[in-house]
Amino acid sequence: WTRDLVQRVDQLAKWAQSAHAPSIFWMSGFSFPTGFLTAVMQTTARTTKISIDRLIWDFEVMKVEDNYLQTPKDGVYVKGLFLEGAGWDKKNACLIEAEPMQLEIAMPTILFRPAENKKKTMATEEDRERKTDIYSCPVYYFPNRAGGFGHPSFVVEVNLKTPHFLNSHWVKRGSALLMNLDR
Known part of the structure; x- marks a missing residue:
């Protein structure tokens, strides 16, 4: 936990010394992600004059290294997430089966971009299951998904491409993104 604390202090110190926000955020370093x-959603809502209630998250998993990323026009880059219960195909940017004995892998940086929700919500679980190309992957703060210290562990759902499997495949495997691997 001391390494984690040092990383948090380092992230905040660098941010405090700069006139601008960092181009990539280590979301695990925030005590309240x-x-x-x-706050990112509210900033977009104010800039675009769209009600925050009409905004949803649009996600893009980056295929390039962090040092090639420019600060996004809208949204934020998030690093430091770990994928559990699945593997990641960097070339095609989609979920795949995990390698044998692979518990979790570091995910590439992900762009969290607020976007206006123009789609109708799918009515039933059966409708969601038919939509096979996207898995709404839960993000948890702790590997213990029940949470701790009086706070829930669930943070947000990140839509990840899954062209080869139904959503139920990843649900049965308990596939999730973790912000912290400390057990």
Whole structure:
């Protein structure tokens, strides 16, 4: 936990010394990541004059290294997430089966971009299951998904491409993104 604390202090110190926000955020370094994501949504809502209730998250998993990323026009880059219960195909940017004995892998940086919700919500679980190309992957703060210290562990759902499997495949495997691997 001391390494984690040092990384948090380092992230905040670098941010405090700069006139601008970092181009990539280590979301695990925030004590309240949902508050950070809400602030990003509010910023977009004010800039675009769209009600925050009409905004949803659009996600893009980056295929390039972090040092090639420019600060996004809208949204934030998030690093430091780990994928559990699945593997990641970097070339095609989609979920695949995990390698044998692979518990979790580091995910590439992900762009969290607020976007106006223009789609109708799918009516039933059966409708969602038919939509096979996207898995709404839960993000948890702790590997213990029940949470701790009086706070829930669930943060947000990140839509990940899954062209080869139904959503139920990843649900049965308990596939999730973790912000912290400390057990």
